[in-house]
Amino acid sequence: MAVNMATTYTELMQLNIPDVRSSYCAKDTMLYALSLGLGADPLNETDLTMVYEKDLKALPTLPVVLAHPGFWPREQKSGLDFVKIVHGGQFIKLHKTLPIEGDIVGRGKVRDVIDKGEGKGALVYFERCLFDAQTNEKLVTMEQTLFCRGDGGMGGSGGSAPKPHVVPERNADVSWDCKLMPQTALLYRLNGDMNPLHADPKIAQQAGFERPILQGLATMGVAAAALTKTVCDGDPQKITELDVRFTRPCFPGETLRTEAWVDGGDVSFRVSVPDRKVTVIDNGRASLI
Structure with a gap:
């Protein structure tokens, strides 16, 4: 018997995610690092470079909070069962040194769907890139892996999930x-x-x-x-x-x-x-x- 899905592979791949334009400043860069616990030791000079305006540098994970589209599976009416979605993985590639402040545009799209079958869920790969709002230069490419536990059976590209990176068996360095x-x-x-x-x-x-x-x-x-x-x-x-x-x-x-x-x-x-x-x-x- 056919299953009535709230969305399909084709519909998800064609989903329009609006661009997000935003500005961030040095205070945002510092707040991000402070929220992760950096700066707990006021004498730690390494931490200070990420929480103090003198010689400030951004953590490489700062892009995940910049020009963000929000929880798009719910806000863009994707048809996905968003209550059952689990964030399975995250990839970040910085194409150049991230400025500590700037005007940026975030552009996102569903890149791929791997359907595990009815009752088994699906993997949705959401790609998001950040661009300099003035020059349109690409700054960052990110990919979010969502395990959509309630959406198996909607169809997919027919591909398979990439194999996880293997951590060495020796003692950590x-x-x-x-x-x-x-x-x-x-x-x-x-x-x-x-x-x-x-x-x-x-x-x-x-x-x-x-x-x-x-x-x-x-x-x-x-x-x-x-x-x-x-x-x-x-x-x-x-x-x-x-x-x-x-x-x-x-x-x-x-x-x-x-x-x-x-x-x-x-x-x-x-x-x-x-x-x-x-x-x-x-x-x-x-x-x-």
């Missing part, structure tokens, strides 16, 4: 522990992610969590900061690509451990919560210059 502030999720929301799941205990409990969880992209930002400290000599501009797979949620107040394996300009990494013995980011990969 470097490791960095970061104690999250209890209010980390509340601070990170001020970058533009206003999902109440990260603030409202009642909504978090309705979603099956004991309390509000940390944003996955905030976890990725903490990992980028850890890599900056451990393998980039304190310079975030050395990171040109980041690719992660989100595996488990974490909570504000927990300690995140970022372990990294360095092979020249290629860095593999993983993020865990040692107290609970769970991995929250796996198959991480970074490219350095």
Whole structure:
């Protein structure tokens, strides 16, 4: 018997996501880093370069909060069962050093859909690029992987999901522990992610969590900061690509451990919560210059 889907592969690929034009300033760049916990030690000169206007540099994950289209599966009436969507992974490629302030345009589109079959969900790959609003120069390419648990059977391109990056089996070359502030999720929301799941205990409990969880992209930002400290000599501009797979949620107040394996300009990494013995980011990969 045919299943009446709220959307189809063809409709999703043709979905029009409006461009988003916005401006950001040095204060936004500093707030982003502060929301991830940088600056906790006022004598840490590496942190100061990302939270203080003198010699300010942007973290490579800052683009995820710039010129954002919002939760497009719901706001653009995509037909996807947005309540059952899980953020599965995130890719960032910086084509040039990201300015600490500027006028930008964000352009997004559904790049691909991989249908796992009825009752098995679908993978939707959403590509978003940032351009300089004045010159139209491409600054950043990003790709968000969404696991749409309620949308299997809508059809797809027939392709297969790329294999996850393999983290080496040897002991990590470097490791960095970061104690999250209890209010980390509340601070990170001020970058533009206003999902109440990260603030409202009642909504978090309705979603099956004991309390509000940390944003996955905030976890990725903490990992980028850890890599900056451990393998980039304190310079975030050395990171040109980041690719992660989100595996488990974490909570504000927990300690995140970022372990990294360095092979020249290629860095593999993983993020865990040692107290609970769970991995929250796996198959991480970074490219350095």
